[in-house]
Amino acid sequence: MSLADSVLAVNNDLPIRTDKPVHSGKVRSVYWLTEADSARLIAERGYDVPADTPLAIMVISDRISAFDCIFHGEEGLQGIPGKGAALNAISNHWFQLFKDNGLADSHILEIPHPFVWIVQKARPLKVEAIIRSYITGSMWRAYAKGEREFCGITLPEGLQKDQKLPELLITPSTKGILTGIPGVPEQDDVNISRADLEANWQAFGFEKPADIDLYEKLLKEGFGVISKALADIDQVFVDTKFEFGYVTDRNGNSKLIYMDEVGTPDSSRIWDGAAYREGKIVENSKEGFRQFLLNFFPEPEIMLDKNRMPEREALARDTALPLSAMMDVSKTYTGVAEKVTGRKVELSANPKAEIIEILKNQYGLVD
Structure with a gap:
């Protein structure tokens, strides 16, 4: 398995059945299910929602964004290994803890795969x-x-x-x-x-x-x-x-x-x-990556000045960041996830193929 293959960078091209445009954000893509598929899943899976609730499949990616740009690394690395699975695992853990503590529910109805949430429309x-x-x-x-x-x-x-x-x-x-x-x-x-x-x-x-x-x-x-x-x-x-x-x-x-x-x-x-x-700040969040970018590029002002967005976008597009920096971010994300959940974050050899197989065979959402 090559490192680049384990990264899910493009997540808006899965063959999930939908009759609406796929909404793609910086990290997640949202596939709104057809009325028929939403109603079928609600009945089959017993979700606690009205029978006509619109449902969506939310697929996370391993993309890394900072300063409103998406960055990539050497050796064809279009994202951070383990980042998507780590983010979902951490959120899942906290959402469950909120529920256990009687705070409030979340929009998540089911978690078919470490990269995937089935959510209700909010x-x-x-x-x-x-x-x-x-x-x-x-x-x-x-x-x-x-x-x-x-x-x-x-x-x-x-x-x-x-x-x-x-x-x-x-x-x-x-x-x-x-x-x-x-x-x-x-x-x-x-x-x-x-x-x-x-x-x-x-x-x-x-x-x-x-x-x-x-x-x-x-x-x-x-x-x-x-x-x-x-x-x-x-x-x-x-x-x-x-x-x-x-x-x-x-x-x-x-x-x-x-x-x-x-x-x-x-x-x-x-x-x-x-x-x-000890009076030192060691970041265990994306802030560490932001600080790396400010130190890495000769003109950090470009990252901080919203009026220089075209220059910033060009830097992000044209610069393959060092592999070591990308792997440092990977260690941060997977490290926090493993500490929080007590479980190892496993890298998948081909996350996209896994997601398609599960959504097809277990949920009937792929033709």
Whole structure:
């Protein structure tokens, strides 16, 4: 098995039966099933959803994105070995822990393969739910320049870089470009305050004003569950992004759930506990890859300046990163997954062929 063969880089070309365009994001691709296949699976598999719920197959990839670009490596490596399986394994673990702790369900109905989720259609909140326990990254850069107010919250004077914050900080931002909301610029990823959410709860996708409290409660409790479990393996949960949405259960009740992914090295910062106690930061998340890119390219400003996007895209397209760097990222992702789940991440010789075989023979979704 060559290393390149074990990587699933292209995940939007599987022969899964669908009558809608495949939606492909930076890492995952979503195949919406036909009405007939959705209804059949709900009946056959006994999912706790209304009989007419649209279902999708969500396939993760091993692609690595940073600074809004997809990067590749030497020797034809179009992604990070083990990354997709590691991300799914970590999310699956946390979603189950949330359920065990009575927090909330997720959009996942079944996991047919380490790269694949069967999910129900959710009505997503238009909020990137970001929660922080330490001051670092972009927040620290802004604080160091004198900013003290973040998303309507005023931070105290005298904080140091990478210091634990006095309390958990919720710093949401817009998900997608929202129009017509007073005081919220019409661009993606704009910081918003609790007051913005309260004044415009419907525009942000909340079904009732009280659900703002519920979203904050689930955000804090979810962070707490992951933080405690990571502390048990001497890892520091620094900050993370959650996404929420509504689904309807079999009885027609609407409920707020966790969706997308949670607590992964892609959506979170995770630090090594022993190193942090010695005053050093050892990243066990994608942040380490971002730092590598800033040190690797002669002009790091290109990565940080949104106005230089064409140059950034050219660098990502034309540069095969060293194999050693790609494998370092692989070790980070699989290492976190194995610590969290207690199980080894196995590299598949041909993940795409495996996925097709399972979805064809066990689920009847491939012609």
